[in-house]
Amino acid sequence: MSQVEIIGAVKKYGDVAALDNVSMAFSDGEFFGLLGPSGSGKTTLLRAIAGFVMLDDGAVRIDGKDIGATPVYQRNIGMVFQNYALFPHMSVTENIAFGLDVRGVPAAEQRQRVAEALSMVRLTGLEQRKPKQLSGGQQQRIALARALVTRPKVLLLDEPLGALDKHLRQEMQIELKRIQRNVGITTIFVTHDQEEALTLSDRIAIFNAGRIVQAGSPGEVYARPVNRFAAGFLGEANFLSGQVAALNAGWAQVALGAGTTVTIEAQGLQVGQAALLAVRPERLAIHPSNDTSPGDNRLAGTVGEVIFSGNSTSYRVQCGDPGSKGQVISVFRQNDGQPILASGTAVSLTWEPDDAVLVAE
Amino acid sequence: MSTREKGMGIGGLVLRLHLGLVLLFLYVPIIVMAVLSFNQSQLYELPFTFDLVWYKSLASNDRLIDAGINSLVIALINTVVATAFGTMAALAFARYQFRGKSLLQLLLFPPITIPWLVIGTAMLVFFFWTGIGRGLHAILLGHVALSLPYVIIVVGARLANFPRMMEEAAATLGATPWQTFRRVTAPILAPGVVAAALFAFAVSFDQFVISYFLAPPGVTTLPVAIYAAIRKGFTPEINAISTIIIVVSMGIMLITARFYRFGGER
Secondary structure (H helix, E strand, O other), X not given: OOOEEEEEEXXXXXXXXXXXXXXXXXXXXXXXXXXXXXXXXHHHHHHHHHOOOOOOXXXXXXXXXXXXXXXXXXOOEEEEOOOOOOOOOOOHHHHHHHHHHOOOOOHHHHHHHHHHHHHHOOOOOOOOOOHHHOOHHHHHHHHHHHXXXXXXXXXXXXXXXXXXXXXXXXXXXXXXXXXXXXXXXXXXXXXXXXXXXXXXXXXXXXXXXOEEEEEEOHHHHHHOOOEHHHHHHOOOOEEEEEEEEEEEOOEEEEEOHHHOEEEEEOOOOOOOOEEEEEEOHHHOEEEEOOOOOOEEOEEEEEEEEEEEOOOEEEEEEXXXXXXXXXXXXXXXXXXXXXXXXXXXXXXXXXXXXXXXXXXXX | OHHHHHOOOHHHHHHHHHHHHHHHHHHHHXXXXXXXXXXXXXXXXXXXXXXXXXXXXHHOOHHHHHHHHHXXXXXXXXHHHHHHHHHHHHHHHHHOOOOOHHHHHHHOOHHHHOOXXXXXXXXXXXXXXXXXXXXXXHHHHHHHHHHHHHHHHHHHHHHHOOOHHHHHHHHHOOOOHHHHXXXXXXXXXXXXXXXXXXXXXXXXXXXXXXXXXHOOOOOOOHHHHHHHHHHHOOOHHHHHHHXXXXXXXHHHHHHHHHHOOOOOOO
């Protein structure tokens, strides 16, 4: 159980910086998700911790010790790869015992620890199978058992559930979280699946272009995204841009086009300054209304697409002047008994001042 | 069932005929030769009388036996050398980026397509010119040069499907590079290496033209000796030694095929 620190990590491939001065700390026992589009540097960071990538500058420390010069095989890390990388010529037992065997653990202890690892991932009984004879979910569990049996300091997961179908993925998410809690190991995982990151992580970091855009608990990052990228990457967001029209006792009035104003917390804004606001689709209330006059924290529009998904419905609402392009706003509503609105219905969208978040461009 | 019945139509008949002819022309000569090696008559007269006379006379034919030993020794050394160097080269091609890599890879193919007669002539001239000369050492050199591309291509094909992640996984589990190679890389590559070794053996053991050109008077390999013997007058001893070769080489093929499924699996 260990702390991992990254200090000023830089890695360049030609002119492209895969890691551009990244610093962060992973706490003991924490489940940390690295999230970002492909090429954003999250995988490079994971591979730098594993030792497959040598940093151009900066350091990786485990429990305060710089491991930059330590070869992969001496780092004592556990890693689960996207396609599991189970050894095809070895049985399940041999795969799991591999890490113990190369360390010279006595055979009797190997047997006992392999059995423990198998029961941890609930796959007792498959000892003699070859990886090819296992399902995707089973292979994933074996890979996890193999990575944990050596009692590593850190567990690294590279898109661990990427190869599974949706149903199995949800099941494995719960399983992964359970095992991680039981073992209590510091776990760092890379994913491009935002839902997976939100479900599994104690904390997440969003990467873009080799830098950390934002790090924090999933709830925090979701509720208070710092910029347009973070708001749009983690979950869905509607962006409203305008100008600060007035300041009043800690509140700022932001004027959007077409006369609509939005009230938000002032947060040091100045009159005349441009402001970008993000509003989550589930924070908008939608009601049928023929009132097309602009108002405060209110937009008027017409329902366009209606996407029914059982327990909820998503609306795409065309706001603003029908002649001009206007703006399409996404609204998400739980199906809690209110009638579902038909396409073409005139509606107004309203929200509370807390619901709009000021974000950087 | 209906597809099976359809298969017996004109198309099916042609396919079966085709298969039958292929098997006929491939195997009937071999079987006839093998049977006749056990026939007493030198002139292939029937009725067939079982006798080991030709195997006995082969046993006292020092020329053929020496040639056979030469062939076997050269083929075995060639197999070891070409497989070792070829595997290393294939690993280098698959794993490292270096200057001239594409050019080198491209240069692997022409020796396979250039007629052996041309290569044999070129080698003879070159070996004469450099002072390497003729002899078993020259034959071995020529065979290794010829087999290398086959080994590199066969092992390379196996490596192309080899996920690098296996080795990375082994490293994260605490295996040193040597442990990783011995316990992960080598076993996964083994079927490709064995197939490549068979190719190398076959290229050398079957080799006639280059051996013929590079053999000095008095030194021969088996194919060269068989050719010389046939020119002088055919005896069923040739049938006998050919039968032995066939039995041994088919045996090796079948055993290896039993242990390693060649083909694209895994």
